[in-house]
Amino acid sequence: xxxxxxxxxxxxxxxxxxxxxxxxxxxxxxxxxxxxxxxxxxxxxxxxxxxxxxxxxxxxxxxxxxxxxxxxxxxxxxxxxxxxxxxxxxxxxxx
Amino acid sequence: xxxxxxxxxxxxxxxxxxxxxxxxxxxxxxxxxxxxxxxxxxxxxxxxxxxxxxxxxxxxxxxxxxxxxxxxxxxxxxxxxxxxxxxxxxxxxxxxxxxxxxxxxxxxxxxxxxxxxxxxxxxxxxxxxxxxxxxxxxxxxxxxxxxxxxxxxxxxxxxxxxxxxxxxxxxxxxxxxxxxxxxxxxxxxxxxxxxxxxxxxxxxxxxxxxxx
Numbered sequence: 001x002x003x004x005x006x007x008x009x010x011x012x013x014x015x016x017x018x019x020x021x022x023x024x025x026x027x028x029x030x031x032x033x034x035x036x037x038x039x040x041x042x043x044x045x046x047x048x049x050x051x052x053x054x055x056x057x058x059x060x061x062x063x064x065x066x067x068x069x070x071x072x073x074x075x076x077x078x079x080x081x082x083x084x085x086x087x088x089x090x091x092x093x094x095x
Numbered sequence: 096x097x098x099x100x101x102x103x104x105x106x107x108x109x110x111x112x113x114x115x116x117x118x119x120x121x122x123x124x125x126x127x128x129x130x131x132x133x134x135x136x137x138x139x140x141x142x143x144x145x146x147x148x149x150x151x152x153x154x155x156x157x158x159x160x161x162x163x164x165x166x167x168x169x170x171x172x173x174x175x176x177x178x179x180x181x182x183x184x185x186x187x188x189x190x191x192x193x194x195x196x197x198x199x200x201x202x203x204x205x206x207x208x209x210x211x212x213x214x215x216x217x218x219x220x221x222x223x224x225x226x227x228x229x230x231x232x233x234x235x236x237x238x239x240x241x242x243x244x245x246x247x248x249x250x251x252x253x254x255x256x257x258x259x260x261x262x263x264x265x266x267x268x269x270x271x272x273x274x275x276x277x278x279x280x281x282x283x284x285x286x287x288x289x290x291x292x293x294x295x296x297x298x299x300x301x302x303x304x305x306x307x
Contacts, residue, residue, distance in 0.1 A: 048156020052149035059145040063138050070134075074125040 006072070129281040130288070137292050140255070144296055147251060148303065151244045163241050168232040170245070170305050171225055178221045179301055182256075185214035186294040193287040204283065205270045211290065212263035215256055222253055245304060252300055255293050262286055 155162055163169060192207035226246075236246040266282060 044156045045153075048152050051156075052152045055152070056145055056149045059142060063141055067134060067138065071126065078125045 006076075127281060127284075129285045133285045133288050137289070140292065140296075144251070144299075147248055148299070151248055151303070154240055154244055158240055164239055167239055167241055168229055168234050171228070172305060174221060174225055175301065175305055178218055178225075179297065181214055181218050181221065182294055182297050185211050185218065186291060188214060189287050189290045192283065196283045196287075201270075205267070208263055208267050208270075208283070212260055212267055215260040215263060215290075219253065219256055219260065222249070248300055248304055252293070252296055255296065259286070259290055259293050262289070 158164070188207050188210040192204050192211060195201075195203035195207055234242045234245070236243050262282075263286065266286060
């Protein structure tokens with residue numbers, strides 16, 4: 001059950017990534033101020049501000065994904081251990 | 096416990112003196128409260144470092160002069176590489192401590208904790224010496240943007256290392272007089288996570304500030 005949910009989540013994430021990757025031109029129209037002031041080619045300040053914005057905007061998502069992945073891994077390991085214990089117990093009872 | 100007289104005829108006798116049955120496997124929380132707390136703290140710390148790194152990137156890009164500016168001393172690479180190795184070695188000793196804690200080996204745990212504290216102290220001492228030399232050569236927090244960003248970023252990391260060394264010292268002191276309990280020592284587990292974070296933060300800061 002849990003494996004199936006994980007696969008569905010991975011598939012949904014893949015679809016979202018493809019959708020975001022193919023709509024780059026549309027997303028670039030979002031902020032007119034950023035578009036006018038920070039899209040000067042070769043300006044080191046504009047480049048550094050863009051890099052800084054990307055870093056600071058992506059970090060909360062990276063943190064969330066890391067913590068969620070860690071918790072999912074822990075839950076999965078625990079479920080695996082519990083199923084192993086149940087199996088061992090039933091085998092012991094059968095014997 | 097249900098007395099034997101009131102027990103039904105076919106009901107089996109309770110094992111281990113009765114009492115409530117043990118909870119089924121997998122019913123509790125998969126992660127301890129202490130671990131959740133340290134993960135939340137480290138998430139906040141990560142955002143602090145991210146903000147500082149973001150500011151560093153912008154200020155470095157805004158600087159009209161080349162980086163580092165002319166007339167300012169260069170950061171010492173050789174000694175900092177050695178210092179990085181010291182911190183990496185401390186991550187290894189901390190790993191040994193965490194493994195010893197899991198295996199319930201108090202002697203190895205004590206040695207590994209003290210070794211980690213010594214390596215962390217050595218890291219701080221080497222960094223302090225490096226800072227004294229830089230200040231002597233004219234690089235202060237107010238001398239330039241270069242100095243301000245350097246001392247802010249590396250200083251914040253140094254404060255974290257100092258806090259972790261203090262924590263290690265507190266754990267090491269508990270070994271004296273048998274005040275340390277292997278069964279109730281969630282602090283070691285949490286301290287190991289914090290120490291790995293401090294080492295990982297340095298692995299990001301060192302290339303950013305010293306190499307690029």
